[in-house]
Amino acid sequence: MREFMKRREFLKLTSAAAIVTGAGATLILPAGFNPARAAAKWTVGFSQATTLEPWRVQFNKDIKKEAEKQPDVNLIITDGEDKTEKQVADVENLIRQEVKVLLISPKESAGLTGVVLKAIDAGIPVIVLDRNVDTDKYTQFIGGDNKLIGREAGKYAVELLGGAGKAKGNLVEIWGGMGTEPAHDRHDGFHEFTDKEAAIKNLLSEQSADWKQDKAYDIMTTALRNNEQIDLVYGHNDPMAYGAYLAAKDAGREKDIKFIGIDGLPDEGVTWVSKGELAATFLYATPGAEGLRQAVKLLNGEKIEKTIVLPTMKITKENAPEILKANGL
Amino acid sequence: MSALRLLSRTKLYWGLALIFLIGAMSSPVSSSGRNIFLSTGNLTDVLRQVSITGLVATGMTIVILIGGIDLSVGSVMAFATVVSAMLLTQAGWTGSALLGIPATTLVAFVAVAALIHFVFKGLARGKGVAIGHRADIRLDPMRGRILPIAGGLTVACLVIWFLSGQVSSKFGVIAVLMTAPCVGLVFGLISGVIIVGGRLQPFIVTLAMMVGALGSARLLAGQDSAVLPVYTGSNATEDFELLRSMAWGVIPVPGLFFIAAIVIFGSLLKFTAFGRYVFAIGGNEDAARLSGVDVVRVKLSAYAISGFLAGIAGVLFVAQYRQGKPDAGQGLELDAIAAVVIGGTSLMGGRGGLVGTLVGVLIFGLLSDILQLHNINSNLQLVLKGLIIVCTVLVQERNLGQVLAAFGLARTKGEVTGGTTGRAGQRTAALQQEGNGGNP
Numbered sequence: 137m138r139e140f141m142k143r144r145e146f147l148k149l150t151s152a153a154a155i156v157t158g159a160g161a162t163l164i165l166p167a168g169f170n171p172a173r174a175a176a177k178w179t180v181g182f183s184q185a186t187t188l189e190p191w192r193v194q195f196n197k198d199i200k201k202e203a204e205k206q207p208d209v210n211l212i213i214t215d216g217e218d219k220t221e222k223q224v225a226d227v228e229n230l231i232r233q234e235v236k237v238l239l240i241s242p243k244e245s246a247g248l249t250g251v252v253l254k255a256i257d258a259g260i261p262v263i264v265l266d267r268n269v270d271t272d273k274y275t276q277f278i279g280g281d282n283k284l285i286g287r288e289a290g291k292y293a294v295e296l297l298g299g300a301g302k303a304k305g306n307l308v309e310i311w312g313g314m315g316t317e318p319a320h321d322r323h324d325g326f327h328e329f330t331d332k333e334a335a336i337k338n339l340l341s342e343q344s345a346d347w348k349q350d351k352a353y354d355i356m357t358t359a360l361r362n363n364e365q366i367d368l369v370y371g372h373n374d375p376m377a378y379g380a381y382l383a384a385k386d387a388g389r390e391k392d393i394k395f396i397g398i399d400g401l402p403d404e405g406v407t408w409v410s411k412g413e414l415a416a417t418f419l420y421a422t423p424g425a426e427g428l429r430q431a432v433k434l435l436n437g438e439k440i441e442k443t444i445v446l447p448t449m450k451i452t453k454e455n456a457p458e459i460l461k462a463n464g465l
Numbered sequence: 466m467s468a469l470r471l472l473s474r475t476k477l478y479w480g481l482a483l484i485f486l487i488g489a490m491s492s493p494v495s496s497s498g499r500n501i502f503l504s505t506g507n508l509t510d511v512l513r514q515v516s517i518t519g520l521v522a523t524g525m526t527i528v529i530l531i532g533g534i535d536l537s538v539g540s541v542m543a544f545a546t547v548v549s550a551m552l553l554t555q556a557g558w559t560g561s562a563l564l565g566i567p568a569t570t571l572v573a574f575v576a577v578a579a580l581i582h583f584v585f586k587g588l589a590r591g592k593g594v595a596i597g598h599r600a601d602i603r604l605d606p607m608r609g610r611i612l613p614i615a616g617g618l619t620v621a622c623l624v625i626w627f628l629s630g631q632v633s634s635k636f637g638v639i640a641v642l643m644t645a646p647c648v649g650l651v652f653g654l655i656s657g658v659i660i661v662g663g664r665l666q667p668f669i670v671t672l673a674m675m676v677g678a679l680g681s682a683r684l685l686a687g688q689d690s691a692v693l694p695v696y697t698g699s700n701a702t703e704d705f706e707l708l709r710s711m712a713w714g715v716i717p718v719p720g721l722f723f724i725a726a727i728v729i730f731g732s733l734l735k736f737t738a739f740g741r742y743v744f745a746i747g748g749n750e751d752a753a754r755l756s757g758v759d760v761v762r763v764k765l766s767a768y769a770i771s772g773f774l775a776g777i778a779g780v781l782f783v784a785q786y787r788q789g790k791p792d793a794g795q796g797l798e799l800d801a802i803a804a805v806v807i808g809g810t811s812l813m814g815g816r817g818g819l820v821g822t823l824v825g826v827l828i829f830g831l832l833s834d835i836l837q838l839h840n841i842n843s844n845l846q847l848v849l850k851g852l853i854i855v856c857t858v859l860v861q862e863r864n865l866g867q868v869l870a871a872f873g874l875a876r877t878k879g880e881v882t883g884g885t886t887g888r889a890g891q892r893t894a895a896l897q898q899e900g901n902g903g904n905p
Binding site: 193339353358361364379382 | 507793840841843
């Protein structure tokens with residue numbers, strides 16, 4: 137009997153707590169949600185794939201910063217939490233909210249094409265950012281070109297190893313996610329240049345650190361044990377290049393190795409380059425600011441291009457401090 | 466015990482030895498002719514690499530032994546990395562300090578009070594006072610209540626004083642090592658309370674905690690920081706480097722934590738009443754309850770220990786990889802469960818032990834190292850690891866005859882032949898388990 141009472145009390149208590157927090161949330165959330173909503177002329181919806189990666193965080197920062205400059209725009213950002221189903225639901229929700237323009241950065245192409253078509257059918261112009269969908273009915277696509285960035289990185293790697301025709305050295309490449317398109321593009325572009333050099337030796341077969349600093353650290357630790365001479369490390373993103381740097385540093389060999397990364401986020405890659413830890417990083421610009429600017433253009437009745445490719449930039453020790461300063465770091 | 470039986474009992478160790486042998490024989494050789502796999506540097510790398518999974522697997526073993534499961538360990542570890550990184554790099558009363566200091570104080574109070582109470586109970590028992598579940602009632606109030614509470618309060622005040630002193634500057638290594646694990650412990654305790662109080666399945670409760678802790682970690686880290694970098698010497702105190710250094714120049718410090726956890730909790734399971742209760746509850750919970758075991762307290766402790774060790778793992782993660790991040794421990798719970806099961810602990814509870822887990826974790830670590838030394842492609846590595854898990858567990862749970870019999874290839878010789886650790890003896894009553902305590 138006592139056990140039973142205990143259980144009932146426990147259930148009562150928890151359900152009471154749940155009701156109180158639930159009620160509180162429903163009261164507070166809509167009230168404090170967005171005071172600008174009434175004042176703004178246009179509601180623009182942006183469906184982000186995930187906010188757990190630093191690049192995505194920067195992406196959101198960029199788009200928010202641009203939205204502040206546009207008084208007519210009320211921006212709603214949703215977070216797909218790295219799940220296709222969640223992002224589809226987000227977009228459906230934005231369609232129901234009757235946004236004037238839909239910006240979407242899809243988690244993956246195939247899974248989100250359907251819902252993008254649904255938005256277009258509902259008469260909402262769609263601007264696709266970063267990763268494309270399997271249709272050409274959208275209004276605009278804005279993204280970087282990973283192959284191009286890979287080529288730039290490859291060119292610079294050859295330069296660091298002695299220049300075209302006489303480049304020589306042992307190369308470690310750390311892959312991003314194995315099944316992802318950006319990783320393959322960054323690989324292919326890079327090797328268009330390094331494979332031309334007969335004296336550049338690829339030490340690792342496809343080793344993936346899944347874009348993560350900690351996994352790259354572990355791969356590099358073993359690579360350092362296994363190879364007495366490593367000259368250059370190419371990480372498909374900056375955190376992996378930095379993870380490899382840390383492993384080399386802990387082994388006391390960071391001075392002999394050059395590290396190249398991709399992404400060029402101010403508080404990651406650019407910071408590490410300016411400290412001299414990475415030799416270079418190549419900007420993979422977020423389409424956040426540009427995307428919102430194009431949306432405003434569209435809402436003002438201007439015509440916009442079908443595709444915009446964002447340019448890359450080589451960031452080395454020379455220009456890193458300026459970029460840091462421009463970003464208030 | 467016949468030789469064959471001994472061989473069968475110790476087959477797990479033979480597995481480890483076999484993997485070690487394969488590693489040593491097939492290892493690439495450096496230019497100076499040294500075997501890379503066997504070099505101390507490589508072996509200490511392996512120890513360091515497994516220590517985070519190992520700490521989590523240690524807690525997981527205890528939870529699995531009581532017949533539970535803890536899926537929240539990865540998220541709890543991630544939460545601890547965020548707490549540690551914030552405490553190390555941000556001065557003042559941040560969310561982490563506001564959360565961490567009360568948690569640590571509470572844990573310190575309860576732990577010290579319980580310890581003093583326990584010691585007096587032990588002394589009283591020595592004097593011939595009645596032994597048993599209700600013995601503490603006969604203690605006089607001075608020693609039974611007042612002294613433990615006073616002692617607990619004193620220590621709690623000391624903890625508050627020490628940690629508050631660190632808030633204005635940034636936390637040092639000792640303060641972080643106190644705070645983050647205690648935060649983890651509170652998470653574990655919450656899971657435990659819900660499981661015991663609501664009489665719910667541990668699977669679903671810890672699954673909810675896994676999601677909830679991930680969300681909390683992201684909330685705590687703030688919207689704009691997917692990663693909190695920790696640069697010792699520039700944005701964090703230098704003494705934190707201690708946690709990734711080599712003790713006496715040979716053993717990596719994270720490895721020391723792992724080994725210490727195995728030794729401490731291994732002895733707890735093997736030599737104390739608590740350990741007996743753990744096996745008893747896992748074997749047959751109702752029988753244990755009817756025999757007067759305080760099931761609630763033991764269960765709560767198990768989940769609390771699991772959370773605590775996940776918290777320590779979080780601190781070590783920050784030290785090694787110089788970052789705290791909410792998605793740090795993704796998939797960690799599955800690695801830990803795999804290591805525990807390879808180590809011979811039954812997912813049904815009541816059978817297994819920490820030595821097995823140590824071996825399981827080492828098998829996993831050595832395997833990854835060998836594959837990496839041979840430069841096997843990442844995708845193929847995953848396939849091979851999956852195969853090895855299945856094979857090891859098959860060898861653990863069955864003898865060859867049974868496996869072949871299942872496919873109609875051989876006749877079953879019966880359970881006893883070859884001294885199998887099969888299922889026959891597994892379901893015996895809980896109190897019988899006390900006698901042999903399962904595997905070492």
